[in-house]
Amino acid sequence: MTKRLRVAVVGYGSGGQATALLLSRDGHDVQVFERVAQPGPVGAGFLLQPVGLRVLWELGLLDAALAHGVRIGRLFGETAAGRPVMDMRYAELDPVLFGLGLQRGAMFQLLDAAWQSGRRLHAGSAIASVDAEAGRLIDGGGNVHAGFDLIVVADGSASSLRGQIAPAVLDRPYPWGAQWCLVDQAQWPWADELRQRYVAARRMAGMLPVGTRPDDPVPKMSFFWSLPSAAMEAVGDAPERWRDALKAVWPEAAERLAATAVPHGLAPARYRDAMHRRWHRGRAVLLGDAAHAMSPQLGQGVNMALLDALALRDALRVCGKVPEALAAYQAGRRSHLGVYHFWSRWLTPLFQSDRRVAPALRDALFHPLSRLPGGRGQMLRVLTGTRCGWWGTVALPAAFLDRLATEVRRPVELHAGA
Numbered sequence: 001m002t003k004r005l006r007v008a009v010v011g012y013g014s015g016g017q018a019t020a021l022l023l024s025r026d027g028h029d030v031q032v033f034e035r036v037a038q039p040g041p042v043g044a045g046f047l048l049q050p051v052g053l054r055v056l057w058e059l060g061l062l063d064a065a066l067a068h069g070v071r072i073g074r075l076f077g078e079t080a081a082g083r084p085v086m087d088m089r090y091a092e093l094d095p096v097l098f099g100l101g102l103q104r105g106a107m108f109q110l111l112d113a114a115w116q117s118g119r120r121l122h123a124g125s126a127i128a129s130v131d132a133e134a135g136r137l138i139d140g141g142g143n144v145h146a147g148f149d150l151i152v153v154a155d156g157s158a159s160s161l162r163g164q165i166a167p168a169v170l171d172r173p174y175p176w177g178a179q180w181c182l183v184d185q186a187q188w189p190w191a192d193e194l195r196q197r198y199v200a201a202r203r204m205a206g207m208l209p210v211g212t213r214p215d216d217p218v219p220k221m222s223f224f225w226s227l228p229s230a231a232m233e234a235v236g237d238a239p240e241r242w243r244d245a246l247k248a249v250w251p252e253a254a255e256r257l258a259a260t261a262v263p264h265g266l267a268p269a270r271y272r273d274a275m276h277r278r279w280h281r282g283r284a285v286l287l288g289d290a291a292h293a294m295s296p297q298l299g300q301g302v303n304m305a306l307l308d309a310l311a312l313r314d315a316l317r318v319c320g321k322v323p324e325a326l327a328a329y330q331a332g333r334r335s336h337l338g339v340y341h342f343w344s345r346w347l348t349p350l351f352q353s354d355r356r357v358a359p360a361l362r363d364a365l366f367h368p369l370s371r372l373p374g375g376r377g378q379m380l381r382v383l384t385g386t387r388c389g390w391w392g393t394v395a396l397p398a399a400f401l402d403r404l405a406t407e408v409r410r411p412v413e414l415h416a417g418a
Helices: 014-025 050-059 062-068 104-114 233-237 239-249 251-256 301-318 322-351 357-370 373-384 398-408
Strands: 006-010 029-034 045-048 070-072 074-079 084-089 099-103 121-123 127-131 136-139 150-153 168-173 176-184 193-199 203-213 216-228 267-269 272-276 284-286
Touching (some): 006 014, 014 029, 014 050, 014 104, 014 301, 045 050, 045 104, 045 203, 045 216, 045 301, 050 062, 050 099, 050 301, 050 398, 062 104, 062 203, 084 357, 099 104, 104 203, 193 239, 203 239, 233 239, 284 322, 322 357, 322 373, 357 373
Parallel strands (some): 006 029, 029 121, 074 193, 099 203
Antiparallel strands (some): 045 099, 070 099, 074 084, 127 136, 168 272, 176 216, 193 203
């Protein structure tokens, strides 16, 4: 792509931020339209996988992310009675691989600070309609923003615009969601692990060390608690019952939340399952959760959005025209994403539902099956985001792996704020 494009990005989440930064650095004229007046992070923390770390490395932000995040080497889940259900260690796939627990605020601030050259951010501008053929946007106030060669719709899982680009094959909310908050890490005994506790699929609690933010040096953990979306509003009527339910599942976690206001100190999160046969039409293209929202069971949302942004940039570099680039972008990303949609949909009822038989089988069989060489390798590939299709793998650059190897040789405590 030798032409300097006029690009509109709708949405200033991680995918929109990374897209704006990558395309601006390639010389394109980028404008971002964000509906909220004061853009900021949504949610508490997340686990950045090796594929997501690779994108930050491409952006020159990996060192800053490592300085704030916490290196995670293990994902461990057990029943409230102490029976192991899941025990996944990155080093069993490759000694240099790890996840990074990171606050959403830290990610937002790092990407926001990096996008300064040519920055044009229209905050408080909610886009109501997209004319994909003409390259035109109309906001909620009736203002027309025209003349764009490319429109990137990255307005999240609850996208109000996805149907204007292409009809969704599937677009439905999940009946279960979660409540999130940040708590001080202090002397938490599992400083480099994502820990989860389950009671069948009806109760799930998790703790993930997520480090610090540029504006807050106190190390935090991201807490999440699973519950039906319809029950979220009712928590405020019986906060002590909520605390008792958490204590029954995980007393140590309940102790950490003793000072957290319930429910006002907990952020609600609701999820969707969305699929499109086509991600683009005319000059417009879907990116991130707007294109492929899925359950959070695999924890891949931010990682996939970052990969989308990088793939779009690369397609624009290789292809001579926008339609060719959008087709190449979709083909490349769909070949990677298909298996994640499949496993996400299959796993969700095992961890968030009222079912009884399937979770009981999970408790009995999931851990033993994960110890088998073939099954374990597949699970670790899916976990790290490096599975492409059913049997392929995502190649990570050698220089990036060398940087991770350097990091592995450093003590974890440096990243846990100790």
